Amino acid sequence: MKKWTAALSMFAVITSATAAMADITIGVTIATTGPAASLGIPEKNGLEFAPKTIAGQKVKFVVYDDASDTTTAVQNTKRLISESNVDLIIGPSTTPNALAMVDLATEAKTPMISLASGKPIVVPIEKRKWIFKMTANDEIAVGAMVNHMVKSGVKTVAAIATDDPYGEAKIKPFNELTAKHGIKVLMIEKFKKTDTSATAQILKIMSAKPDAVFVVAAGTPSAMPHTALFERGYKGKVYQSDGAANSDFLRVGGKALEGGLVSASPVLVAEQLPKGYPNREEALKFAKAYESKFGPRSTFGSHMWDALKLVETAVPKALKKGKPGTVEFREALRDAIETAHVKGAYAVFNFSPTDHSGVDVTGIAMLKIVNGKWKLEDYAKFK
Amino acid sequence: MDSTIFLLLAQDALTNGAIYILLALATILIFGVTRIIFIPQGEFVAFGALTLATLQMGEVPGTVWLVVALAVVAAIMEAYRLLRMGVSREIPAAVARTLAPPLVVSGIAYVCAPLNLNLGWQVLLTVMLVTTLGPLVYRVAFRPIADTSVLNLLIAAVAVHFALVGLALLFFGAEGFRTPAFSEAQIPLGVLTVSGQSIWVYVMSIAFIGLLAYFFGRTMYGKALRAVAFNRNGARLVGISPSLAGTLAFALAALIGCLSGILIGPITTIYYDSGFLIGLKGFASAIVGGLASYPMAAGGALLVGITESYSSFWLSAYKDVVVFTLIIPVLLWLSLRSVHFEEEE
Structure with a gap:
């Protein structure tokens, strides 16, 4: 009996080890229940469009709900880091939860892509080396x-x-x-x-x-x-x-x-944007995909969509420098995110060592409510 | 501040005050009959407005399932109580009595919810559902501890408050709702415009006060409730059941709360947790009435409404601070004025 369990646990260790070696593990903690659920649910919907593989590597998602609660968000983060050994964290949905998580992610040298908007999530930059966000300041x-x-x-x-x-x-x-x-x-x-x-x-x-x-x-x-x-x-x-x-x-x-x-965000009026507006194309793509599955588009859904796109851009570069599951890979991933340029649905992101939000003035447009719908009123100059 | 603004603020104060009067009456009623400081009174307001909003969308409100679940729990508790008393042959009848009304009400609501009935019927359904909730809450949470101290009952009330707020979030979601107005009419009155909905609020509030006065003054059940409020043991000696009185009081309180919710639903946006602050202001008004006097509480409710309205104008950031600070001098005055004697528990 003892031998049998020992053999089984050995087997378990080997399989989990090989799994960790081969797969990229992405941890997600968002508020799918609780007062912030109106943010978390469209974000979870956005996760439906997640890629199965990136650059030939399998991608595994570990998704937790933080119930809009700061303590739970912190626990989720600890579990993602210590139990699942994630290479990257996406989330949370709200600023207070994000602020509670930044130190944990920094300590574990795990890049974190916040979907919440508060500026202190990515400022001051010297303390937020590992933290990025998909929203305009x-x-x-x-x-x-x-x-x-x-x-x-x-x-x-x-x-x-x-x-x-x-x-x-x-x-x-x-x-x-x-x-x-x-x-x-x-x-x-x-x-x-x-x-x-x-x-x-x-x-x-x-x-x-x-x-x-x-x-x-x-x-x-x-x-x-x-x-x-x-x-x-x-x-x-x-x-x-x-x-x-x-x-x-x-x-x-x-x-x-x-x-x-x-x-x-101009994503709400993607169809009305002038041709050539930086995020028009991707916003239309997102709107079509999202609305065919979940009903009216949501800016929160676009945050997740863009976060996934950022991951897809950064991972191939990082794979050249290390194996998933190692600290080298996470460091390379962080470096790759910091220099990434992504045309997202919510906005165009130009990350840099001094700007971990990466959204410029084209990321916000003025909309007018006409007949109960959004109408594009004014937008920033674009190149 | 010119006279127009003064009048507009007074109008706002009166509308809110009318709602606080209703809630203060319910709070005093429950405290008098059962000695429970009923914190979750406001939750009935939120459940009322949100159940109606859900029915408006043609969906089955979560309230239906809550009523069913509470009825089942209540029936089990009733059966267990009778079993321990050694009168197991009474169990089937008691279980049927406990289960039948809630199941019938929730059954009707379940069937009618997708039919998109007109507003009047939906209001009636909502009132039936939420009113059923009152006695069930009493049966499950309070009756087993009805004879313990006021403090125990207060702690149970706080627990019920948290449970109901959590369930409301689960049932209705985090976003707010506005229900359609009973009347779209706008009546110009000098500088003021009185909306049809606020007239509904005044009329219903006055009607309810009259109805309660009649109920307590003229009917046997009303007098029985007053007797229990006056002296529990004495009432018991003359054959009035305190638990029946408690059930009745909770049904009335739930009815009042639900109606308040339906009345203010079109005036403001109601969220799953809106009830607490509204209920707390009703409670503050009841405090002005010493948790005993209905007319004083009504005056208190108007005072709270007026303070709230004018302090929102002058000091919007400290509005609630001003309103609740109001309780302190009142309490001081009450405690100086009244002759204290220790109530035997």
């Missing part, structure tokens, strides 16, 4: 909006933001960029996503008569202040942040959102 998203304000002659603006890190992250570049362009910020009001009414804040904003109002909230909570502005008959421009750009937002807000402006 806040100042690019807010910058596109402020440029639009300048173009349309907005002189005064008021903001209403959620009382959370998301709101803070947007308000900071908003204050800096408006000051730079001579736009006066009249006031910054706060609300909570669980509030039953934003009427009072909107009344205060409207009594100051701003040319435009900037609503800062992620997902459906962005609809409430917008609806209140509509109900009170506000005539100026209403801007929404990139976190609002999903189909649930359009569903909840309904006709109150008509004419609203959102800074978001």
